[in-house]
Amino acid sequence: MRVVVADDSVLLREGLVRLIEESGSKVVAAVGDGPSLVAAVGEHEPDVSVVDIRMPPTHTDEGLRAAVEIRAEHPGAKILVLSQYVEVSYAGDLFADREGGVGYLLKDRVTDVDELTDALRRVAAGGTVLDPQVVSQLFAARRDPLAALTPREGEVLALMAEGRTNTAICRKLVVSEGAVEKHIGNIFGKLGLAQSDSDHRRVMAVLTYLRL
Template sequence: MHRIAIVDDSVLLREGLGRLIEEAGFTLAAAFGSGAELLAAMPGLEVDLLIMDVRMPPTFTDEGLRLAIQLRSNTPRLPVLILSQFVESLYAQELFANGQGFVGYLLKDRLVSIDALYDAIERIIAGGTVLDPEVVSTLINARQDPLVWLTSREKDVLGAMAEGLTNQGIANRLNIGLGTVEKHATEIFSKLELNSDTHDHRRVLAVLTWLRKSAHVDRFGQPG
């Protein structure tokens, strides 16, 4: 039975999400109102997934994402789900840049069903990467340089890949043939320098590649 901890400053969200987690058969290991509370409990905390907000005390800006990055720098395969109302593109890029999987970023207001949340939890714990389409769009638009070699259609396919769509799913969404999708995918992998022997996450790694390539640029857009 998977053990899950929640980190969110909203009491109502912590309690409501906690009930949903337990109703789904997961174990609510703990719930915290701030990153400081989580860090204080970490030495003795055993969890299979952390669900974290972006904006938390004390400044209510990007504490959650920075804490997630800190935790995953120590434990790269620590499963983390960012569940927030906001997309913070700079630190989100760093969160996904190691390409290890076990991570997700969903927007609270865009969750279409409770089952979608449960599915995301299972996929992240299993080592997958889950991205809301709006998060994908924001991240892609935030850093254009690594995508300069991709055509507009290839960018559409890349975004759909990051959402986890199969080739057939991409074909259906974009109203193009399956063979065309496969051709675009091959071009994307080639242009982003993803080897043919990349493992099962290569669709998501296609997005993560340009994140890694832009990691040398600091938050002010200047070479670091």
């Protein structure tokens, strides 16, 4: 297999490269951020990419967002997410096309090299590999659409439900108006509220909040 590795930790990245190559596969690129991952996949067209979630610049969900972008730009690209965290906000998008060739494992629960190698081969062959903890949190997020929101986004939505304007939310949370607009945009995206001439997304988001 030809593999791309993306992890912001140099030690972990190099460790993964060594383990993967010792198992008989070839690492064609090893990178430390989302844009470099997208570029490496476009250049090398690997059989599978191993992707961490939290990478520069914000160390939140850059890797997962890059993985979603890769699947959109290169249909059928194989992705194995390997992280310490379960991030549900974009994980659903990663699995949404149901084409297979995706996996999501937690680093602390991968107990040996053979398990990682097997997961890589299954994903590269078009299979799906999921840690049970990831599955449970993804199902929980489907039951509660607000579960995908970050704590700050939850605060912004709660203030929206109080009828506060963006300016009032800025003052309350002591953040810039641009930050509030970004949070509101994220809320709309995570709640699946596309821009429409017939619906008011702000009202729809508040209604979703009040129903739960």
